[in-house]
Amino acid sequence: RKEVEQDPGPFNVPEGATVAFNCTYSNSASQSFFWYRQDCRKEPKLLMSVYSSGNEDGRFTAQLNRASQYISLLIRDSKLSDSATYLCVVTSGTYKYIFGTGTRLKVLA
Amino acid sequence: DAGVIQSPRHEVTEMGQEVTLRCKPISGHDYLFWYRQTMMRGLELLIYFNNNVPIDDSGMPEDRFSAKMPNASFSTLKIQPSEPRDSAVYFCASTGTGNTEAFFGQGTRLTVV
Numbered sequence: 063r064k065e066v067e068q069d070p071g072p073f074n075v076p077e078g079a080t081v082a083f084n085c086t087y088s089n090s091a092s093q094s095f096f097w098y099r100q101d102c103r104k105e106p107k108l109l110m111s112v113y114s115s116g117n118e119d120g121r122f123t124a125q126l127n128r129a130s131q132y133i134s135l136l137i138r139d140s141k142l143s144d145s146a147t148y149l150c151v152v153t154s155g156t157y158k159y160i161f162g163t164g165t166r167l168k169v170l171a
Numbered sequence: 172d173a174g175v176i177q178s179p180r181h182e183v184t185e186m187g188q189e190v191t192l193r194c195k196p197i198s199g200h201d202y203l204f205w206y207r208q209t210m211m212r213g214l215e216l217l218i219y220f221n222n223n224v225p226i227d228d229s230g231m232p233e234d235r236f237s238a239k240m241p242n243a244s245f246s247t248l249k250i251q252p253s254e255p256r257d258s259a260v261y262f263c264a265s266t267g268t269g270n271t272e273a274f275f276g277q278g279t280r281l282t283v284v
Contacts, residue, residue, distance in 0.1 A: 094271060105262060105275035106214070149214065157202050157266065158227060159273050163213030 063088055066152050068162035076170050079140050083165045085133045085150030095126055096151040097135050100164065106149055109135075140169045175276035177263050183282045189251040192279045194263030195244055204264040204273060205238055205248050214262070220246065253283045 068085045075081045087095075095112035110117065112124040112133050123136040133150055150162040176195040184190055196203045204219040218228040223240045231238070235254070240246040250257055260280050264273040 096271070105277050107275070108272045111271055157221070158216065158219065159204065159264075160216060161206070161214040 065089060065154065065160045066150055066162040068150050068165045070163060070165060072166040072168055074168045074170055075140055077140055077142060080136065080138045081140055081167065082134060082136045083148055085162050087131050087152045089152070089154050090131060092152045092154060093156060094153040095133050097124055098149040098151055100147045100149055109148070142169050142171060145169045175263055175265050175274055177276035177279050179279060180277065181280045183284065184253055186254055186283055187252045189249065190253045190281060192248040192261050194246045194276060196265030197274055198244070200265035200267040202266045203240060203246050206262040206264065208260045208262060255283045258282050
């Protein structure tokens with residue numbers, strides 16, 4: 063079983079839609095959680111950290127469920143510019159960043 | 172800051188040749204990571220260093236792969252001999268103690284023919 067698992071998608075949604083991605087992780091001792099965004103043929107970049115209490119950044123909301131070992135990302139009012147691959151990241155130990163394979167999102171006009 | 176700098180950006184080589192990928196982390200960062208990304212396997216952690224010392228190399232696929240970090244501002248990933256299945260994008264990333272974000276270089280796209 064992979065340490066971090068994501069639905070690869072693609073998720074094709076119309077502009078303005080709300081879309082949610084989930085990610086599960088296998089190591090219950092994982093300490094930190096993140097969502098990264100990767101555009102086609104570019105490097106991954108941090109989208110947001112995920113905190114136990116849940117956190118929001120504009121149209122983006124991230125949540126962590128430690129009991130069930132999953133992380134979610136909700137995008138409201140999708141924009142064309144949100145089209146990208148979203149990578150779930152979990153740390154094993156403090157600084158060992160383990161990436162999921164990513165979920166592709168395409169926002170359609 | 173210039174960010175994480177990788178070279179070359181693209182490399183095409185013949186099977187059996189030695190390939191060396193280079194990385195300069197962000198100044199002041201004490202963690203450096205090498206990742207490999209393919210469509211099938213996603214972004215795999217190969218090895219990471221802390222203060223120039225390899226901490227975990229469990230992701231290095233086999234003995235053909237080696238990585239070094241001779242000083243705080245430079246690291247190499249070497250493949251010898253290279254094989255077509257090594258074709259991938261190789262990313263280097265760095266972060267500092269107390270930081271949460273890992274910053275990535277633009278990657279090296281390796282093609283072994």
